[in-house]
Amino acid sequence: MGSITLRNVSKSFGSTVVIPDIDLDIAHNEFVVFVGPSGCGKSTLLRLIAGLEDTSGGTIEIDGQNVTAAAPAKRGLAMVFQSYALYPHMTVYNNIAFPLKMAGQDKGAIDKKVRDAARVLNLTDYLERRPGQLSGGQRQRVAIGRAIVREPKAFLFDEPLSNLDAALRGTMRLEISELHHQLQTTMIYVTHDQVEAMTMADKIVVLNAGNIEQVGSPLELYRKPKNLFVAGFIGSPRMNFVSGAEAQKHGAKTVGIRPEHLVLSTTEGAWKGKVGVAEHLGADTFLHIHVDDIGQVTARADGEFGVNHGDTVYLTPDPAKLHRFGPNDEALA
Amino acid sequence: MARQVTTRRKLGMTAVGWIVALLIFFPILWTVLTSFKTEGTAIATPPQFLFFDWTLENYFEVQSRSNYFRHMMNSIVISVGSTLIGLIIAIPAAWAMAFSPTKRTKDILMWMLSTKMLPAVGVLVPIYLVFRDWGLLDTRTGLVIVLTMVNLPIIVWMLYTYFREIPGEILEAARMDGATLANEIVYVLTPMAIPGIASTLLLNIILAWNEAFWTLNLTASKAAPLTAFIASYSSPEGLFWAKLSAASTLAIAPILIMGWFSQRQLVRGLTFGAVK
Numbered sequence: 001m002g003s004i005t006l007r008n009v010s011k012s013f014g015s016t017v018v019i020p021d022i023d024l025d026i027a028h029n030e031f032v033v034f035v036g037p038s039g040c041g042k043s044t045l046l047r048l049i050a051g052l053e054d055t056s057g058g059t060i061e062i063d064g065q066n067v068t069a070a071a072p073a074k075r076g077l078a079m080v081f082q083s084y085a086l087y088p089h090m091t092v093y094n095n096i097a098f099p100l101k102m103a104g105q106d107k108g109a110i111d112k113k114v115r116d117a118a119r120v121l122n123l124t125d126y127l128e129r130r131p132g133q134l135s136g137g138q139r140q141r142v143a144i145g146r147a148i149v150r151e152p153k154a155f156l157f158d159e160p161l162s163n164l165d166a167a168l169r170g171t172m173r174l175e176i177s178e179l180h181h182q183l184q185t186t187m188i189y190v191t192h193d194q195v196e197a198m199t200m201a202d203k204i205v206v207l208n209a210g211n212i213e214q215v216g217s218p219l220e221l222y223r224k225p226k227n228l229f230v231a232g233f234i235g236s237p238r239m240n241f242v243s244g245a246e247a248q249k250h251g252a253k254t255v256g257i258r259p260e261h262l263v264l265s266t267t268e269g270a271w272k273g274k275v276g277v278a279e280h281l282g283a284d285t286f287l288h289i290h291v292d293d294i295g296q297v298t299a300r301a302d303g304e305f306g307v308n309h310g311d312t313v314y315l316t317p318d319p320a321k322l323h324r325f326g327p328n329d330e331a332l333a
Numbered sequence: 334m335a336r337q338v339t340t341r342r343k344l345g346m347t348a349v350g351w352i353v354a355l356l357i358f359f360p361i362l363w364t365v366l367t368s369f370k371t372e373g374t375a376i377a378t379p380p381q382f383l384f385f386d387w388t389l390e391n392y393f394e395v396q397s398r399s400n401y402f403r404h405m406m407n408s409i410v411i412s413v414g415s416t417l418i419g420l421i422i423a424i425p426a427a428w429a430m431a432f433s434p435t436k437r438t439k440d441i442l443m444w445m446l447s448t449k450m451l452p453a454v455g456v457l458v459p460i461y462l463v464f465r466d467w468g469l470l471d472t473r474t475g476l477v478i479v480l481t482m483v484n485l486p487i488i489v490w491m492l493y494t495y496f497r498e499i500p501g502e503i504l505e506a507a508r509m510d511g512a513t514l515a516n517e518i519v520y521v522l523t524p525m526a527i528p529g530i531a532s533t534l535l536l537n538i539i540l541a542w543n544e545a546f547w548t549l550n551l552t553a554s555k556a557a558p559l560t561a562f563i564a565s566y567s568s569p570e571g572l573f574w575a576k577l578s579a580a581s582t583l584a585i586a587p588i589l590i591m592g593w594f595s596q597r598q599l600v601r602g603l604t605f606g607a608v609k
Contacts, residue, residue, distance in 0.1 A: 052505050073511035085506035089524040098520070099510035146510065 001063045002153035002186035003028045004049060009058035011044055011210075018044050019210040021058070026154075026188065026203075031180050034190045035197040035233070036207035042190045043158055045207070049188065050156050051075050062153060073102075078147035079156040082163065084139045086131040086146075092118075093127040096145045103150070117145040120182075137168045144179070154186035161196065173199060194234055198222070206230050228329035231256050237286055239323070240297045252324035252332055259286060261321035262299040266307070269314025273297065275307050289313060361585070368392070368578035375574040391579035399562060401583055408558035408587075410473050411548070412541035415480035416488075416534055422481070423488040424530070430489075431496035432504070442493065445486040453483070453546050464551060471553045479551065480541050488537055495529025535595050542588045559584035 004026040011019040019041045026032050034042040047053040049060060051072035059068045067075050078099070086095050096117055100110040118124045121141040131139055140160060147155055157176070161169045177200050180187050191197055197204050198218045206213040206221065206229070214226040218234075225231035231239050239256045247255045263269065264287070273291035285301045299315055307313060324332040367375050369387045395401065430438045460479065461470075469475030499522065507521045545560040552561055563584050566577040 050509060052508070072505075072508045077509070079506070079509045081502045081506060083500060083502050085500065085502040087503065087507075087521055087525075098507075098512075102511035102513075102516055146506075150510070 001028050003063055004154060004186065004188070005061040005064075006049070007059045007061070009045075009048060009060060010056045011041075011048060011053065012056045017210065019048075022210075022212055024205065024212065024215070026186060028186055029184050031177075031187045031189065031200060031202045032205060033197040033201035033203070034188065034205050034207055035192065035194055036213075037233075038192060040207040041210035042192075042207045044210075046079075046156050046158055046188060046190045050077055050079050052079075076153040077156055078150050078152035078154075079158065080140075080143045080147050080160045082159040084131070084143040084163075086139060086142055088131055091128050091130055092123060092134070092142050092145075095131065095142055096123075096149055099146060099150045113149045114145075117149045120148070120179075121145050136164050137172065140164065140172060141175075144176075148179070148183065152185065154188060157187065157189040159190055159192070161191075162193075169196075176200065195236060198234070204234070206233060208233075224331070225256075225323065226331055228254060228256070228325050231323055231325070231331070237298045237300075242294050242297075244293075246294055247324075250322065250324055253327050254325040254329070256323035256325065257317040257321065259298040259300040261318045262297070263316040263318065264299055264301050264305065265314045265316070266311070267314065269316040271297070271315040271317075273313060273315060275309060275311045275313055278307065278309070287313070289315065291315065364578045364581050367575055368582045370575050370578075372573055372575045375578070391575045392583070395566075395576055395579045395583065399565065401562065404557060404559045404562040404584075405587065407473060407476075407556055408542055408560075408584075411476045411480060411556075411558050412538045414473070414477040415484065415541050416537045418477065418481045419485050419488045419537060420492075420530065420534060423485060423492050423533075427489050427492035427496055431493050431499075432501075442490065445489055449486055457550060461550065470551060471556050473556045475551060476548060476556055476558070479547050480544055483544070483547065484537055484540055487540065488533055491533040491536065492529060495533070496526060498529075499525050531595075535591070539588055539592065 004024075006022055006024040009019065009022045009024075010017070022045065034045060036042050044053060048055055051067070051070060051074075055068055059066055061067065062075055062077070087098065090098065093114055096114045097110050100113060105113075114127075115124070118127055121144060123138065123141055123145060126134060126138060126142075131142065134142065140163075143160070160176075161172050164172060173196060176187075176189075180200075189196070189200060201218055203215060204218055204221055205215050208229050214221060214230045216224075221230060221234045225234060228241070232241070235258055237259050239258050240262075241254050241256050243254045247253060271291045271294060273289040273294075276288040276290055276296075278288070279286040280303065283303045285303055285305055287299045287301055287305075287307065289297050289299055291297045297315065301307075326332045366382070368391055369389070370381070370385055371388055371390065374381055374385045430442065464470045464475050464479075467475075469478070503521065503525070504517060507517045512520065542558075543560070545564070548558050548560045549564055552558070563577065563580045566573060566580045
């Protein structure tokens with residue numbers, strides 16, 4: 001099992017309040033991603049759950065047991081750090097075996113578990129090496145291996161892929177998702193990259209300035225963002241926001257429309273604009289268009305959509321996909 | 334083109350490096366050479382560099398006039414003893430400041446360092462009187478105590494800098510992995526801290542070995558280390574350059590050999606690539 005419940009959890013460093021008051025339920029076997037901009041408190045929240053920071057208030061329960069005051073090791077959680085945090089003086093084998101040694105397991109059992117983990121993570125050939133002799137991706141796998149041998153109630157990942165290059169990040173993303181299916185264990189994953197959040201999560205927790213802005217499945221957040229912040233944070237490229245007269249037509253302070261929900265035409269449409277930079281990704285082209293009276297708008301076009309810098313195009317927002325936000329930036333029904 | 338410039342630069346830097354190294358090394362080389370000269374050649378003008386009658390006479394003379402090995406033993410006991418005691422005191426202190434710093438940690442470090450800003454002679458009289466009353470004058474114990482105190486700030490500072498380089502996340506990882514504080518210290522921290530502790534130990538032995546102010550002022554004969562042994566050759570009866578050089582060579586030889594064999598340790602870094 002591995003359900004985690006936070007009730008009124010708060011954290012301050014001196015007079016700086018990092019997390020004012022958070023309630024959160026994480027069910028067994030869920031893959032939960034904490035996402036938000038730098039300094040939003042997502043790593044702090046993870047460290048509170050891990051027990052590496054003490055809470056300033058509230059309670060943390062794991063499987064119904066209050067662990068608010070328990071030491072990190074007593075919570076039955078395993079963590080993968082951003083810097084990998086491998087023990088530099090130990091071989092890969094000893095790194096993975098370390099938590100088992102600490103738990104006082106016998107040599108035979110340790111050996112079997114380490115070799116099993118190494119096989120799952122393709123590390124068998126590297127067991128006698130030291131972390132310094134491994135590539136970034138291999139180090140990351142060792143860190144994951146050290147976590148899985150403990151058979152924890154939940155895995156905590158603190159921005160584990162941010163030190164890897166883009167191609168490797170994509171591969172590791174798949175490996176971690178695959179691992180989640182194999183292990184059937186709760187995973188909490190912290191990232192500032194909304195693509196990682198969208199692709200891996202069962203449930204995304206969007207944090208901003210220590211507050212939970214919204215909790216939901218990736219598609220829920222994509223389709224029904226609760227406020228301007230979530231709307232702008234989830235989705236790539238970013239949602240276009242339009243305020244002023246155009247928004248008032250829809251009875252809102254601000255309206256939002258995603259680049260993929262704008263219909264492009266070279267002949268007619270609701271908004272007229274001039275093409276600026278076009279980003280060609282192959283299948284898609286992202287056009288940055290300057291629309292009269294509205295400003296800069298990003299639109300997604302088919303990869304074959306042929307326009308040049310300075311051409312005039314017309315945009316029509318899909319009315320069913322228009323997001324309306326009220327005076328306090330909350331989404332309107 | 335760019336490549337040529339780099340090669341020239343490299344050559345230039347190498348030449349500068351050699352010149353600086355030779356300049357620094359020259360006094361030592363001259364001392365060693367002089368120790369093999371007769372007193373006459375030692376003060377000859379123009380000075381003779383390599384082509385003179387090499388003689389071991391000074392070394393025999395020095396050994397017959399004073400007991401080199403007793404001084405060396407004193408030096409070893411005093412430098413190693415004060416360094417070990419210093420480490421025993423400094424490791425927990427530096428540890429605490431590096432791993433659980435408070436608002437005042439920087440002030441404490443500055444305060445420790447500030448004791449090194451006071452000229453030693455400023456406290457000579459009080460320390461001399463205390464040593465006299467406690468019967469510590471001219472004893473190894475006394476010198477170990479005073480050198481421990483004199484070098485403690487440097488030991489704490491060095492260890493503090495080394496400990497600070499141990500990434501906190503590794504300790505947190507150990508804590509998550511179920512290591513108790515004792516396990517953390519034995520399996521994780523100590524192996525990572527040993528290179529730093531070793532360099533501190535070696536450097537401090539060298540510092541204590543070469544310390545001359547306190548060792549000269551607080552000893553007479555029994556506990557006198559090699560520094561006092563050298564000083565005894567710059568006597569009022571006149572300067573004997575060749576004998577003084579022989580004594581100096583004998584005094585620096587052990588520490589030079591130790592330094593030579595441990596130079597890798599002395600310059601070794603701390604982490605080996607666990608955290609990037």
